[in-house]
Amino acid sequence: MSQRLRILICDDLREQRLIAATALRHELSEEFEIAIEEAPDGQAALDLLKQGGFDLMLLDYRMPRLDGLEVLRERQRLHLDVPVVFVTAQADRDIVIEAMKLGASDFVAKEEFAAQRLPQVVRSSLERSRLRSDVARTDKLAAIGTLAGGVAHEFNNILQVILGQAQFALTRDEPERWKRALEQARDAAEKGARIVRQLLSFTGSSKSAPVKFRLEEAVQEALEMEQALARQDGVELRMTTRQSPVILGDRVQLVQVLLNLLTNARHACVAAAARGADYRGQIDITLDADDEHARVSVSDNGIGMNPAAMRRLFEPFFTTKGSLGGRVFDGKATGTGLGLSICQRIAAEHDGRIDVSSAPGRGSTFTLQLPRAHSHSRGDTRKRHKDHENDRTTTLVDPELKGRSVLVLDDEPLIAGLVSSYLGEKGLHCDVALDIEHARTLAAGRGYDLFLFDLSLPTGSSADLLRELRQQAHNSVPALAMTGHGASDSDQALYQAGFRSILRKPFVMSEMGRAVLDTLRSAAVK
Numbered sequence: 001m002s003q004r005l006r007i008l009i010c011d012d013l014r015e016q017r018l019i020a021a022t023a024l025r026h027e028l029s030e031e032f033e034i035a036i037e038e039a040p041d042g043q044a045a046l047d048l049l050k051q052g053g054f055d056l057m058l059l060d061y062r063m064p065r066l067d068g069l070e071v072l073r074e075r076q077r078l079h080l081d082v083p084v085v086f087v088t089a090q091a092d093r094d095i096v097i098e099a100m101k102l103g104a105s106d107f108v109a110k111e112e113f114a115a116q117r118l119p120q121v122v123r124s125s126l127e128r129s130r131l132r133s134d135v136a137r138t139d140k141l142a143a144i145g146t147l148a149g150g151v152a153h154e155f156n157n158i159l160q161v162i163l164g165q166a167q168f169a170l171t172r173d174e175p176e177r178w179k180r181a182l183e184q185a186r187d188a189a190e191k192g193a194r195i196v197r198q199l200l201s202f203t204g205s206s207k208s209a210p211v212k213f214r215l216e217e218a219v220q221e222a223l224e225m226e227q228a229l230a231r232q233d234g235v236e237l238r239m240t241t242r243q244s245p246v247i248l249g250d251r252v253q254l255v256q257v258l259l260n261l262l263t264n265a266r267h268a269c270v271a272a273a274a275r276g277a278d279y280r281g282q283i284d285i286t287l288d289a290d291d292e293h294a295r296v297s298v299s300d301n302g303i304g305m306n307p308a309a310m311r312r313l314f315e316p317f318f319t320t321k322g323s324l325g326g327r328v329f330d331g332k333a334t335g336t337g338l339g340l341s342i343c344q345r346i347a348a349e350h351d352g353r354i355d356v357s358s359a360p361g362r363g364s365t366f367t368l369q370l371p372r373a374h375s376h377s378r379g380d381t382r383k384r385h386k387d388h389e390n391d392r393t394t395t396l397v398d399p400e401l402k403g404r405s406v407l408v409l410d411d412e413p414l415i416a417g418l419v420s421s422y423l424g425e426k427g428l429h430c431d432v433a434l435d436i437e438h439a440r441t442l443a444a445g446r447g448y449d450l451f452l453f454d455l456s457l458p459t460g461s462s463a464d465l466l467r468e469l470r471q472q473a474h475n476s477v478p479a480l481a482m483t484g485h486g487a488s489d490s491d492q493a494l495y496q497a498g499f500r501s502i503l504r505k506p507f508v509m510s511e512m513g514r515a516v517l518d519t520l521r522s523a524a525v526k
Contacts, residue, residue: 005032006053007122010045010071011060011087016110020058020087020118027119042066042074049080056125059104060087061095069095072102083129085121105129155192156484157412159506163189164418167509193506212373213251215294216244216287222258223285226266235269235281237262242287245294248373249350257343257354261298261366264340268302268364275303293352294372299365305358313356314344400517402427405446409439409462410454410482415505419452419482422509423516436460443469450520451479455494455502463497470498478523480515482507 007024009017021036028034037054039045043065045057061068068086075084086104088095096107105125108118166186170179223237230237247254262283269281286297305313340354347354351371358364406428410416413434420430431448433439436459443451451469453462466479481499491502500519503512 003032004035005126006035006037006055008037008039008045008048008054008057008082010039010042010057010063010068012040012063013060014040016060023118024122028122042068042071045071046074046078046080049075049082050078054082056083056085056122056129058085058087061092061099062089069098069102072099072104076103083125085125156505157415159189159192160484161414161418163193163506164415164422164509168418168422189506210248210250212246212248214244215247215254215296215370216241218251218255219258219285219287219296221255222262225259226262229263230266230281230283233266233270233281234273235266235283237283237285239285240287243289243294244287245289246373247294247350247370249370250346253346254350254368254370257346257368258296258298260340260343261354261368264366265298265300265302265364268300268304270302272302289372292372293369295367295369297365297367299363301363304360304362304364306360310356310358314341314354398426398513398517400520403429404449404520405429405431406450406452406516407431407433407439407442407448408452409433409436409457409465411435411457411459412454415454415482419512422512426513426516428516436462436465439465440468448477449523450516451477452516453479453481453499455481455483456485463494463499466498476523478519480519 005028009020011017011020017038021038024036025034037048039048041063045059046066048054049057059068059071066074072084072086075082083105084103086096086099086107087110088107089110099107105128106121108121163186166182166189169182170186219239223239227237262285265283266281269283273279273281282301284297284299286295286299288295288297344354347368347370352369355367355369356364401423404427406423408416408419408423408430410419410432411434416432416434420432423430431442431446433442436457439453451466453466455462462481469477479499481494481502482505483502484505486504494502500522501515503515
């Protein structure tokens with residue numbers, strides 16, 4: 001079916017409106033379903049524009065009540081964002097220039113109405129309008145990414161306090177019920193931290209080094225986040241593990257891919273449920289592998305897709321989601337359409353791919369295929385468990401740390417206090433600065449064994465401060481960085497500035513303790 005094109009022709013001469021309408025219908029009817037409305041003067045045109053829904057306006061210059069230039073000025077004032085082709089009896093250069101300054105996208109002389117010039121001008125104006133919309137949409141997505149990144153940073157600061165205080169309190173000999181409550185608080189904070197890492201991944205501001213892990217762990221994590229919504233929508237999730245392969249990749253990004261596939265499958269089931277009273281949604285997740293590849297298949301019994309929709313499925317901004325949130329047979333682009341295109345890109349970055357099979361009324365199957373890693377160390381899992389065991393033991397003074405001095409710089413007082421308290425119980429002497437100037441003053445007054453600086457400060461750059469201190473009497477003092485942001489290309493510059501390692505909030509306190517100890521040991525060896 002052709003795209004509908006609604007055009008407003010504004011001219012005080014009826015015969016001129018008829019000539020323009022005839023030319024447009026003759027030249028554009030094969031490309032568009034043309035709908036034309038007419039206005040005999042400028043005020044009538046503005047009244048129609050205020051109602052909305054127009055794709056383009058042909059606007060004559062000489063008219064009673066309001067001429068074409070006055071209409072353009074009023075259109076600007078009212079923020080009526082409709083492309084305008086300005087029409088003049090003769091190509092009056094000054095008038096045309098003024099019209100273009102007022103926002104007209106192009107112009108045409110009346111004597112060119114019957115020729116091919118008018119349809120060509122209309123086509124080019126529509127194309128420019130589409131491109132502007134695409135750029136605006138891209139800018140909006142970038143702005144959303146920036147906002148999400150900022151929210152993630154603030155959220156990480158909050159999580160750091162919750163997580164750190166819960167772990168700190170667990171070192172005390174409190175009744176068992178308090179320990180259980182604090183353990184739950186810690187676990188909730190860790191779950192929030194995972195959500196933040198995914199948010200940073202969605203916005204493109206978090207890059208993780210590839211690690212080996214069992215694909216089943218990523219599937220379980222995605223299922224954990226999808227389970228509540230599936231239950232709410234009456235959709236059953238069933239998982240079958242034929243093999244539990246190990247892969248090498250960015251775990252957070254792959255969880256994102258799996259979550260997107262699960263969400264799409266649930267939406268398809270919801271849409272199918274709206275069409276039949278006896279329907280029950282079901283999603284089967286199958287994990288399998290051969291010698292070379294690991295595969296996760298997500299199969300639903302939803303409404304399915306036709307071949308035309310499947311061919312465009314991985315195009316940016318194409319979506320098959322209709323008003324019910326599920327796939328529709330005609331494949332009209334009514335949603336954002338970013339999810340699957342991003343998922344395919346992530347799969348390709350892992351030397352993998354996403355395959356799809358579907359038919360209307362028979363559901364869909366999406367299969368994520370990735371290269372298999374043939375050896376695996378479960379060290380990460382053991383390390384995480386060990387961290388928790390350490391957090392349940394008493395914080396003892398470490399002989400290697402006793403008497404050492406640390407300058408802690410963080411503009412968030414709660415975090416600065418938390419870090420100082422934990423390191424103090426390890427035997428370190430901690431001075432706290434909440435801004436760069438205070439840190440500079442403290443550093444000038446005494447020698448330190450370690451700098452521990454937050455990276456996101458409103459008063460300046462921690463990296464610049466470290467360079468400055470290293471040029472003075474503190475050139476041999478090792479430094480650690482803390483940040484609520486994900487990994488990025490700028491990390492290399494931080495290492496070049498002199499930071500030995502970067503702690504990413506929220507971190508467990510024992511992780512910070514190990515980083516401090518390792519850094520001091522490394523500095524002593526050198």
